[in-house]
Amino acid sequence: DAKTTQPNSMESNEEEPVHLPCNHSTISGTDYIHWYRQLPSQGPEYVIHGLTSNVNNRMASLAIAEDRKSSTLILHRATLRDAAVYYCILSGGSSNTGKLIFGQGTTLQVKP
């Protein structure tokens, strides 16, 4: 299973953009890049996912490098409610199941 590498923690100021990086140098051609976040005492929440092209939704944007070895989750204006653990996950590969392999994630702190 391909691995992802994320910083353990990041800080941001409220109402500023946040760029959360993820390295996945061993990604295969069939791996999708997923981002989930988890607030305290809750289950993970789907944020966004993509394969090759950049993706946008109401929550965030996903920028995928041309070689797909890294990606960046962009929160356009951080709010206090965005403070959570953010997981970058590769899903798919040769088995092409929906198995999500979570790492340690990045703990995002948002300061007022």
Added chain:
Amino acid sequence: DAGVTQSPTHLIKTRGQQVTLRCSPISGHKSVSWYQQVLGQGPQFIFQYYEKEERGRGNFPDRFSARQFPNYSSELNVNALLLGDSALYLCASSSGGLSYYGYTFGSGTRLTVV
């Protein structure tokens, strides 16, 4: 619409006992996955079911088993509980069973083994 519902929300069991956890997926979702989350770590994949068939199994002992019913709800069973089984058990549902689908997670069942 109701999200993914899990029951019970909290559970305390004694070592050696058996436990059954239940999950109802979002209406129309045919895939259910189970994850174990130990305190301070990310969730670990246990099982995935799609259309009532097992699609994937994580690195967990045979004490862990699951099934999916015709209405797509699912149960996770754990036999011969160990202290190390204490964790948050999460259920996730998706409309499809493949990697390009997003998953919706429930709030989990907190299992404490004493």
